[in-house]
Amino acid sequence: METLTSVDPKLVAEFLAGEPAGEERKKLLSEEAEAESRAIELFLGESENLVALSDDVSKCDDILSSLEKVLGNFDSTLDAASDEILAYQQRSSALFEEIKSKREMRDQIHQFVESLVLTQRLIRDVSVAPVNGEAFAAALEEFRRKLDFVYGSASVRDSAAYQDVAIEMERLRLMAVKRGREFLLGKFHELRQSRSNMQAQQNLLVKHRHFVDFLREYGKNTYAELRAEYCSSVSSKFADMFKGYWSCLEGMARSEVGVLLGASTQPSSYYSYFESLFDTRDGDEDAQEAFFELGDRLAESSRRVHEPPLVPSESRRGKEMFESIFSSISRLLVDTAAHEYLFCKNFWQSEGRGVFLDVFTPILDFVQGSLTASLQEQDDIIALLLCISINRQNFLMMTKRRNPALDGHFDAVNLILWPRVKIVLDRHLKSVMDLGGVAEDPRQTIPQRKDELLPLTRRYAAMMASVLVIMEFITDGSISLNIEQLRYAVLNHLLSASRRFQRPGEGTVFLLHNLHHIIVVLKAAGHRQESVDQAFSRAMDLYVDTKLNPRLEKPKELSAEKVKDLRQDIRDEFRKTGVTVSSANRVEHADPLGEIVAKTAMATLCERWNHLIGSVDGAMSTAELFKAAVDS
DSSP states (O other): OHHHHTSOHHHHHHHHTTOOOTHHHHHHHHHHHHHHHHHHHHHHHTHHHHHHHHHHHHHHHHHHHHHHHHHHHHHHHHHHHHHHHHHHHHHHHHHHHHHHHHHHHHHHHHHHHHHHOOOHHHHHHHHHSOTTSHHHHHHHHHHHHHHHHHHTOHHHHTSHHHHHHHHHHHHHHHHHHHHHHHHHHHHHHHHHSTTSOHHHHHHHHGGGHHHHHHHHHHOHHHHHHHHHHHHHHHHHHHHHHHHHHHHHHHHHBOOOOOOOTTOOSSOSSHHHHHHHTTOGGGGOHHHHHHTTOOTTHHHHHHHHHTSOOOOGGGSOTTOBOHHHHHHHHHHHHHHHHHHHHHHHHHHTGGGHHHHHHHHHHHHHHHHHHHHHHHHTTOOOHHHHHHHHHHHHHHHHHHHHTTOOTTHHHHHHHHHHHHHHHHHHHHHHHHHHHHTTSOOSSHHHHSOSSTTOOOHHHHHHHHHHHHHHHHHTTOOSOOOHHHHHHHHHHHHHHHHHHHTTOSSTTHHHHHHHHHHHHHHHHHHHTTOOOHHHHHHHHHHHHHHHHHHHHHHHTSGGGOOHHHHHHHHHHHHHHTTTOOOOOOSTTSOSOOOOHHHHHHHHHHHHHHHHHHHHGGGOTTOOOHHHHHHHHHHO
């Protein structure tokens, strides 16, 4: 092979092509024969080694066969060991479950024994330890757990172990009930003492609520007795407190008689006249008008809602308004009820609301009954509406505290106040409607002068301004129908009164005076009544027509001087008109009615003159008339 690789490639190509190569070819054939001979000799020389190698391969096969058998036996051994290990695992699990069940049984037996055994320490602490001490409280809690275990299962009560301690356990239960009863009765009796600080004592009593938990389950009769005793003691204490405070507040209230819109300003009999000698307010129209003015009563009532109740010794007797009395009793009720409700929920727990209702229902009945009785003689519509506003603020206060103690009471108070408000408004309405008949005071029905403000007008304006301002703070309840009926009655009476004037135009002037007063007062309070505005506009148009029509019939005679005289005449006719301002319901400065009417008349004159000037020869121009109307 080595010789062949060294031959000239060209020669190899020729040889393969079958072309004669001469000597080279022969030489190659000779070399090939020699190489073949050497290969045969080499194979023959290595034949023994090949035979030995074949023997070694056979031996290896035998060894591998032996190993295969050994490995097969080992695999069988491993399978057996695996089965044995699995069996051991199953047995171990069974032993573990057995041990676990025995441990559980041991724990149950231990718990059973511990729950039934009454140690000397437990018996001593329940029997003789101070009731208000920690040792007694801990012993009572431990004893309660034992009773829970016994009474929680019928099988426990049927066991022989329980029968051994049943008598002693019952004796200890009765001892605990007895000591708890005596302790709580003593505390409840202390609450009834007149000079005791009930809230402070209740705060201390909450620490002993474990008595209530124990007696509720294992001293039901005693628990019912204690519950009734607490309700009786605390309710009677609160009743005495509220009755005494209400009595003091009644002495602080103003003793005044309400004024109706259509009430007489003069005594109607000799006896009334004799009374008026000692009561100047009955004959004082300004004082009667002030009865309907709001003043600072709204701000004062809102301020007092967040202040402590009135202290009788610190207030002037007979000087407090009704809403102040209502605010004080309501604030005392809110604070007392809120604290009592929280105490009952903490001390009596699941029955806390029921205990609170048992305690406070008589108090709420007294307050609501007293309020109902006091309202029978209350005709102050402002005070009634302020009370409704105060009641709503107290409701929002309790809602913010998330305390539902007085939710029903607030609704009950609304049901007491709103009907009275409507009754008072109906009385006002009837008093106004009665003015259409024979009036006790002629000045209420028959105006004396065209520029006179009727007492009815002044009262109605002040009252409506006050009512509308307060109603901004009240969302529950509506008296819009009552207000509308009252407004219609007042306007109807003013219209009827204006017809009593004999001279033409005076009735219209009278209407303008009175309606303007109502509009100004309501505007000062931030309100308006559209029907009053419309009535004022109609009266204004009627008055302007009365003044302008005679002059427009002879337009050629109308001059700048006559325009100025007309405006001045209107001003003089309303010169005495004005709105006196002295309360929060009004403003200090209002446009004079004469100026308003004069401006309206001049504007109407210019408008009509502009349409008339084209058909009248020799009349002054629109510019001249406008200049005379403005300059005057």
